[in-house]
């Protein structure tokens with residue numbers, strides 16, 4: 001599903017590599033935490049998968065796309081196969097909950113009758129039925145993140161990337177969001193989540209890939225956050 005072979009990323013303005021000779025494989029249906037201190041390369045890792053950056057060295061595959069050699073015109077197809085969720089939700093503030101989710105389908109050309117059917121289904125899945133007509137500012141942070149997850153998942157992506165999805169949420173709400181991500185993972189979607197949240201990583205006991213200075217220093221099948229520290 002996701003494969004990095006000896007990938008390095010060196011930004012022009014930076015003295016040391018942001019990623020340094022990283023080799024990792026993630027299978028279909030895995031749930032993986034990507035952890036490491038600030039500046040260790042987590043966001044760079046995610047940006048490479050979306051082809052927002054290109055690697056300086058190595059090979060990179062996502063959902064059978066060879067990202068290293070990918071022509072620019074094929075990038076939208078790659079991004080359609082990946083759902084993304086961020087710490088700051090990134091909803092369209094002037095659209096309702098349902099319109100935010102529908103928009104993700106409109107931009108990829110889904111017909112209106114499909115959109116009409118699928119949007120309520122996914123809102124129910126994330127626990128937001130009854131709130132379809134609300135504006136984002138009328139929702140709590142946890143609810144806004146649910147909308148973002150619905151939007152990311154509505155197209156049934158093979159991979160869901162989550163960059164600090166609980167970073168702006170209190171612990172209870174964070175737990176709810178994690179239950180939702182687990183539920184999405186159980187449908188077969190690979191979930192890769194970058195996080196600083198010790199308690200979530202420790203309570204879920206999933207695969208943990210730890211970065212330090214751009215290198216993978218740990219890859220545990222059922223890991224915790226702070227081993228050896």
Ligand SMILES: Nc1ncnc2c1ncn2[C@@H]1O[C@H](COP(=O)(O)OP(=O)(O)OP(=O)(O)O)[C@@H](O)[C@H]1O
Nearest residue numbers: 011012013014018037038039040041042043044045
């Ligand atoms: N666009 C860029 N240009 C130059 N250097 C960059 C760029 N983006 C990131 N870096 C550098 O690459 C390294 C890794 O950064 P990255 O943002 O991937 O880390 P991170 O683990 O996501 O950090 P955080 O947890 O704070 O988001 C850092 O040294 C950072 O300064």
